[in-house]
Amino acid sequence: MxxxxxxxxxxxxxxxxxxxxxxxxxxxxxxxxxxxxxxxxxxxxxxxxxxxxxxxxxxxxxxxxxxxxxxxxxxxxxxxxxxxxxxxxxxxxxxxxxxxxxxxxxxxxxxxxxxxxxxxxxxxxxNRVAEPAKPKQASGADEPLYETLSERELAVLQELAQGRSNQEIAATLFLAEGTVKNYVSTIMAKLHANDRTQAAVFALKRGLAK
Missing domain, CATH: 3.40.50.2300 (Response regulator)
Incomplete structure (x- = not known):
């Protein structure tokens, strides 16, 4: 069936x-x-x-x-x-x-x-198994990495941390799927994350996820 x-x-x-x-x-x-x-x-x-x-x-x-x-x-x-x-x-x-x-x-x-x-x-x-680490600093600045994210990038990161796909994030935030994909790429670059999971863990460890 x-x-x-x-x-x-x-x-x-x-x-x-x-x-x-x-x-x-x-x-x-x-x-x-x-x-x-x-x-x-x-x-x-x-x-x-x-x-x-x-x-x-x-x-x-x-x-x-x-x-x-x-x-x-x-x-x-x-x-x-x-x-x-x-x-x-x-x-x-x-x-x-x-x-x-x-x-x-x-x-x-x-x-x-x-x-x-x-x-x-x-x-x-x-989050449980990740080793505690001091947040990396943005090049040439003292602010934490997440402070380099725009308001829209933070919103996308919060949705990503819930395990949502680009299509689901696009529907939630009323964005084009291609736009979300670009945001995700920018977020990973700013956070020095190798993939979406690392970016999501970053958000959870810093209380950025909803």
Whole structure:
């Protein structure tokens, strides 16, 4: 039933084609190797080989294929095991169609997408394990890095820290998606962050996130 529903939802998207469906983890790995899709939507509890092991094998064997978890399980163990295995995102099956489509497109673009129900867990864990560090200073100034951000950049950073995609941030702040992408690039440059997760952790550690 879930697979049929996904097929219907994705069938309306002109830039997305469903290459196939697997019934277990072993088949998912084999089909990924044969079809080499851009994105694999991966369940976690499956016969023969669970989604964690299947994700790890796909990521290791096919580095160009993104694995996006779509599951009913929001427990910490499943969540962190999936991310450690190399999943680029984690969605719950009660996500609406627009969120799933946005996550697929985001995965292709190299973005990480976390369901709002689990995003807080991930960021709190990063915050917990991150080593305390004195904030870097902006070149030629004594002010903290975040003070170099404009009001709009701070707003984008706050949304990013909630695990939202560029498309979701654009809708929330009434901006074009391309504009949000430019803001995110500028934010990461100003904060010396290598990726969105580092920028989000920066925001949480300094109380900038909502």
């Amino acid at each position: 879930v697979r049929q529903g996904l097929a219907v939802i994705l069938g309306y998207e002109p830039d997305i084609a469903v290459a196939g469906f697997a019934v277990n983890g072993e088949e998912a790995v084999a089909m990924a190797a044969e079809l080499k899709p851009d994105v694999v939507l991966m369940d976690l509890k499956m016969p023969t080989l669970n989604g964690i092991h299947a994700t790890r094998r796909i990521v290791q064997q096919l580095p160009g294929v993104k694995v996006l978890v779509l599951t009913t399980y929001d427990g910490d163990e499943w969540l962190f095991d999936a991310l450690r295995a190399g999943a680029c995102g984690y969605l719950l099956k009660d996500s609406d169609g627009d969120a799933i489509v946005a996550a697929i497109r985001g995965a292709v673009a190299g973005e990480v997408h976390l369901d709002p129900h689990v995003a807080g867990k991930v960021l709190r864990e990063f």
